Amino acid sequence: xxxxxxxxxxxxADPDGLTATAERVAAALGATARPGGVHxxxxxxxxxxxxxxxxxxxxxxxxxxxxxxxxxGSVVARRCADGGGWVGWAVAVExxxxxxRRLGAVPVVGGRERPDGVRLGWAQxxxxxxxxxxxxxxxxxxxxxxDLHPAAGGPAGVEVAGLAAGAGPGTDxxxxxxxxxxxxxxxxxxxxxxxxxxxxxxxxxxxxxxxVIER
Numbered sequence: 001x002x003x004x005x006x007x008x009x010x011x012x013a014d015p016d017g018l019t020a021t022a023e024r025v026a027a028a029l030g031a032t033a034r035p036g037g038v039h040x041x042x043x044x045x046x047x048x049x050x051x052x053x054x055x056x057x058x059x060x061x062x063x064x065x066x067x068x069x070x071x072x073g074s075v076v077a078r079r080c081a082d083g084g085g086w087v088g089w090a091v092a093v094e095x096x097x098x099x100x101r102r103l104g105a106v107p108v109v110g111g112r113e114r115p116d117g118v119r120l121g122w123a124q125x126x127x128x129x130x131x132x133x134x135x136x137x138x139x140x141x142x143x144x145x146x147d148l149h150p151a152a153g154g155p156a157g158v159e160v161a162g163l164a165a166g167a168g169p170g171t172d173x174x175x176x177x178x179x180x181x182x183x184x185x186x187x188x189x190x191x192x193x194x195x196x197x198x199x200x201x202x203x204x205x206x207x208x209x210x211x212v213i214e215r
Contacts, residue, residue, distance in 0.1 A: 038112060051158050061076060
């Protein structure tokens with residue numbers, strides 16, 4: 001059985017841009033947005049909203065031609081072109097190679113440089129699901145100390161309480177998710193009837209009550 005923990009949710013920026021979207025969402029949660037950096041191989045740029053457990057990543061296209069050739073960047077480009085919205089979610093694992101063997105995939109090494117020059121690295125498996133099965137998470141193994149993880153320094157009491165997802169007509173989303181994870185989801189997933197598969201809402205728990213962001 002694969003042991004996973006919730007890592008982050010991904011939101012494509014609204015038409016007013018990356019910074020404005022990140023700051024608006026952070027304010028709604030009682031959190032703070034900070035610049036993330038550029039994914040040079042994905043053609044995207046991000047901003048980070050650290051939470052008490054996990055984080056919210058807001059993304060936008062940085063280099064269109066690079067994004068078009070990237071599984072991650074191409075999905076972000078489409079979502080931004082549609083006016084923004086939820087892109088997907090990710091879970092953390094300790095052994096990306098084990099997950100890769102189970103899924104018949106090779107972990108892909110990635111990274112980005114923060115504005116302060118600190119380099120963050122990771123290995124990811126299954127990011128292609130963002131394109132064809134966006135209700136499923138991809139897997140991440142972070143290759144950084146805990147104090148450099150994007151969630152570090154998040155406000156107490158602010159965390160993701162649940163996801164609302166649709167798997168599309170005729171698809172058993174719950175069974176597919178359990179098989180994909182080889183275990184129990186690390187966050188509550190509520191399945192909603194939806195013709196468009198993917199994440200439709202994320203519920204955040206905050207000291208002031210629940211905040212639901214629908215996209």
